Structures are given as structure tokens and as C-alpha cells.
Amino acid sequence: MIIFLMFVFGALIGSFLNVVALRLPSEERFWRGRSHCVFCNKLLHWFELIPLVSFLWQGGKCRDCKKNISWRYILIEIATGGLFSGTYYFLSGQSLFYFWPTLICYLIIISVLEIIFLIDLKEGIIFDLLIWPFIVLILVFWILSGANWLIFLLSGLGCAAFFGAQYLLSRGKWIGAGDIGLGFLLGAWLGFPAILVALFFSYVVGALIGLVLIILKKKSWASSLPFAVFLIPGAFFALFWGHRIVSWYIGLVGRF
Template sequence: MELALIIIFFLLGLIFGSFFNVVGLRLPEGKPFANDRSACPACHSQLSWYENIPLVSFMVQRGRCRHCGGRISFLYPAVEWFTGCLFAVSYVWVGLQPELVTALLLVSMLMIILVSDLAYMRIPNQVLLFFLPFFLIMRMIVPLEPWWSPLLGAVLGLLITAGIIVASRGGMGAGDMKLFGVLGIVLGAGKLLVAFFLSCVIGAVIGVLLLAFKVVGRKQPVPFGPYIVAGSLLTYFFGDSLITWYINLF
């Protein structure tokens, strides 16, 4: 039964991950995503149902459009795979508890933001505003200790990033600031600081590697959202262990 539920959550993640790709790519451009069928971005041919099977269609078609032969971005299967894995991890880590809803909502929001920021270097306000009420409700159903930690976390998330934006004259974007504000409600004050620290460390390490291998130029802007996604997920699932490990160092 346990394995069956893990597989079910993984498959649900694959399906939702496919939808998150569509939302993340269409929403910033103001394109409808609820009713319009998927189409090849190169030749604009509408895709049949068997061309939209998460992961399977990409592998069967060897990453190319069946109509024009154009390459399909690896982002599509990657987001589907990661969402499937994260849905399964959420179930394994949290169990069938009310907090599981928060975990799945968090993964969903972050996957959409990952796609949008990688594609357009934008974190849409609509995504944050859509998920914010659900996080507020879930933090009333499953409160953190102390109860005011989510409120303090939201304030810290906004203030810290706002300070960096001012000090660096645009080193971070307003979207990053708003995202950290929402994350503060989910994580609480203490874990928000951990998520912020991890995001910066991951960003710095990957940034150095990208520069070293000349993937990006020294003055070329890069999206910070993916690093926030990584830091936030690591904090949500392993934050307590990381905080305990850090405290034990001293």
C-alpha cells in the first residue's frame, strides 16, 4: 500500500508538472493556458494526446517534434520529472497529514516559478497571489510554533531582499522579494533565514561554475529564482536537521 501511494503521488506529479510547464511558459506572456491545446513552439502544430504524455512522449519522440523535427526543450521533461519526485517525497516526508497539502502547494508554486524565471527571468505576481491565500489558510489549519512565526517570516523575507535590492541597486528583482515574502509564511522566520542563506550559497557556487566554464558572461544577468527554489525546498524538507547540525557545531 505504501509503495502504491508513492507511485500514485509520483504519477500525479508528472501530470501536474506537465501543466506547470504550460502555466510557467504562457502566463508571463498573457497567453491562455486553461483551455488552449498544447502546440509545438516552432511549427505551432497542435499536439495530440499521445504527444502530451509526461516523460514518455519526450523519450519516444527523442526530444523532437513529430511534425517539424524541431528540438523540444529539455525543460519540459525535467520539470515533469522533478515535480513527480517532489510530490512523492512530500508524501514520504509528511505522510497523509494536513501539512501534505502545504507541501504539495509549495512544490507546485515553485515549479511554475522555476519555469517562468528560467524562460523569461520573471516571477509572475499572478502565481504568488494565487497561492498566497492557500498558504495563509494552511498556516491557520497547521500553525507553526510560535504562531506568529509566519508573519515575522513574511516581514523578514520582504525586508531582507528589499535591503539587498537597494544596496546593490537592482542585484535582486522585486519578484524575488515578493517570493521570499510568501515563503516566509510557509517556512516561518527561522527557516526563512535558512532558505535565504542556502539560496545565496547555491547561487554563488553555480554562478562561479557558470563563469568558469564561460556559460555566461561576467555582466550577463541570470535568474535567481531557480536558486530560491532549491534553497526553499531543501529548507522545507531538511530545515530542522540543518538547523540542529549548525547549532551542534558550536
């Protein structure tokens, strides 16, 4: 039951994240002004703003101009619901004293990562405002929670250095400057060795999707893809399955 409520809560937050990601790059003041249709600017009624339900009920179209509302919105609502309920389930073994602060911190980081994902997907940029305050947040959280925070700090620095080297070698062609900060944030959040799982996942999925796009002739070998779009799903994958994959791998290597 609580898992279901977490899904509903996540879907509501997801619908808010969509708005933030849409308005942040355009400098539209997102804390003011009611939601409107992106095509005809018509203000939306409350019943057009219910996550998932409104989209399905209206058949994915604006009630006025009948233009198709992007699938991106409903996918993000579902994904956020899934991530929130998944995180709740994932942390549920912890003691209550540790559970709530960790849950709140993780849900904030997940939400910010989703905004970074959406903006990078559409605009190909990563805002520093969405990176550095949250690196501070996660490091303060590790220190307060009594975790071995040095490991998380070093994982963050290591991941940032790894991207920084690629940035310098390729003169910014393989990877953007914004990915360096994102690498720091993800390393400091996931820690070692889970960050390696996130990196591995991102490179494999990124290479596969890149190859498919080249075969479909949507991209050429020279064009680059926004890397955060692979890195962030990779981080979510590593959050839930990272430790299991690492222990499986160690077991596999140990046999030789």
C-alpha cells in the same frame, strides 16, 4: 505503492505546469486551446502528451518537424514527481486529520513555486499574481491548522525585509523587486529557522554557478542571474532537510 502513484500524479501536474509557465507570460489563454508543438504549431495527439513516456518514445523530438523538444519539460515532470512523492513521504507521520490539508496546501505551493522558477529562468520576471494570493493562502492555512502562525508571518516579513534592504542598497541590481514578494512567500511557508537554510543554500549555489558561468565566459561580473532560480530549489532543499541541518548545526555550536 502510494509513493509511486504520487510520482505519476506529480509528473502529470509537472507537464501541466510546463504549459502554464510557457503560456502565462505570452498571455495565451492557457485554459483554452490544445497543446501544440512550439516550433511547428502542430496540435498534439493524446499519446504525445503522456508525461515522460511520450518524450522518451519520440526520442525527445517533435513527430512532425523533428525539432528537439527542450529537456526542460521532462526535467520538470521528473522534478514534480519527485517533489510530490517526497512531500507525501515527508508528511506521512502526521495524523490523518492534519495530513491531507497539509499535503494539498504544500503541493499547491510547490506547483506555484515551480511556475515562478520556470518563468524567472526564461523571462527574468516574477508575477505578483503568483505571489500574493499564495502568501494569503499559506498564512490562512497556518492559522487554521493551529500552528504558531506569528512565527511564519514574522519569518516572511523578515525575509522580505532582508531582500528589500539589498534591493534598496543595490538600486535593484543584485535583486529584483519580485524577489521581495517571493522572499515573503518562502519565509511564511518554511518558517524560522528553515528559511535560513534556504537562503544559505541559494547564496552558496548561486555563487558557485555564477563563478562557473564567469569562468566559461558566459556571464561577466556585472551581469546578474535570476535569483528565484536558486531561491526556489533552496526552499525545496530546506523543506526536506532544513530541520535536520539546523539541529546538526546547533549540536556543532553547542560543543564549543
